[in-house]
Amino acid sequence: MENNLTDRAFWKSFWESRKNLIFYIKPDYVFGDILAKMITENNVKNAIELGGFPGYYSVYLKKYRQLDTTLFDYYIHPGLIKELLEKNGLKEDDISIIESDLFNYKPKKLYDMVLSFGLIEHFSDTAAIIETHLQFLKPGGVLFITLPNFTGVNGWVQRNFDKENYDKHYIDCMNPTLLTETAKKLDLKEVESYYHGKFTVWLENKSEQSAIAKAVVKAIWVAGKVFTKIVPIESKALSPYIVLKAIK
Numbered sequence: 001m002e003n004n005l006t007d008r009a010f011w012k013s014f015w016e017s018r019k020n021l022i023f024y025i026k027p028d029y030v031f032g033d034i035l036a037k038m039i040t041e042n043n044v045k046n047a048i049e050l051g052g053f054p055g056y057y058s059v060y061l062k063k064y065r066q067l068d069t070t071l072f073d074y075y076i077h078p079g080l081i082k083e084l085l086e087k088n089g090l091k092e093d094d095i096s097i098i099e100s101d102l103f104n105y106k107p108k109k110l111y112d113m114v115l116s117f118g119l120i121e122h123f124s125d126t127a128a129i130i131e132t133h134l135q136f137l138k139p140g141g142v143l144f145i146t147l148p149n150f151t152g153v154n155g156w157v158q159r160n161f162d163k164e165n166y167d168k169h170y171i172d173c174m175n176p177t178l179l180t181e182t183a184k185k186l187d188l189k190e191v192e193s194y195y196h197g198k199f200t201v202w203l204e205n206k207s208e209q210s211a212i213a214k215a216v217v218k219a220i221w222v223a224g225k226v227f228t229k230i231v232p233i234e235s236k237a238l239s240p241y242i243v244l245k246a247i248k
Contacts, residue, residue, distance in 0.1 A: 010168070011053075011075040019207070021054060022083045029060050030197070031117075031146060031243075038245070039065050042142050044112040048072055050102060050133060051119035054080045058095045059088050070096040070111070102132050110138040121147045126173040127182050134186065137248045143188065145244040149174055149195060152237040153224060157201045161213050165204045179244045188246035195239035198232065199224035202240075
């Protein structure tokens with residue numbers, strides 16, 4: 001796809017530079033409450049996580065929701081996946097793995113649920129990347145997409161302290177109204193899109209930051225946490241994520 005904002009070399013470097021990748025995934029993992037409700041309401045038995053390496057949600061869905069789960073990504077590091085599975089008490093064959101280019105892959109089966117977390121914002125053609133999700137989804141199946149919200153305070157932090165990472169994201173797609181309209185144009189039903197989560201900010205390159213930069217970001221984090229404890233709202237300015245849900 002011509003307008004992909006990242007490539008294989010980017011992801012290889014990204015994952016090899018990350019620390020603390022392997023951890024125990026708890027039952028209350030982010031978005032877990034939403035996923036549990038959708039799985040129950042739609043009688044979901046199997047799922048595929050797109051662009052999900054190293055597979056945190058694949059592990060979550062297998063471990064806590066007992067789904068037949070597949071992880072699909074352009075870049076896979078088998079050693080890291082093995083470590084993550086072992087850390088969470090799972091075996092290597094508990095999750096199916098597909099390493100391929102999403103835009104050149106022909107699905108061999110369809111799934112009850114298709115998910116991605118932080119994938120679609122790396123492409124500038126939002127409709128096209130959402131449409132690639134649908135090729136994996138059964139009629140009546142559940143689509144669940146999340147992406148970071150860089151249009152509020154967290155976006156200001158990213159833009160000022162990690163411009164290189166910020167530029168790898170297509171900011172225009174971080175808009176629930178746009179996502180809703182796009183999904184409806186793709187003939188999806190029961191479409192919902194909204195800001196999600198309590199305030200937080202983060203930096204992918206935190207270890208490379210100066211002491212002053214770390215202090216500024218920490219101060220913003222503390223102030224935001226205090227404010228949202230008093231006024232617990234989910235909003236464009238403060239929420240760290242955007243959610244898109246729909247039925248095919």
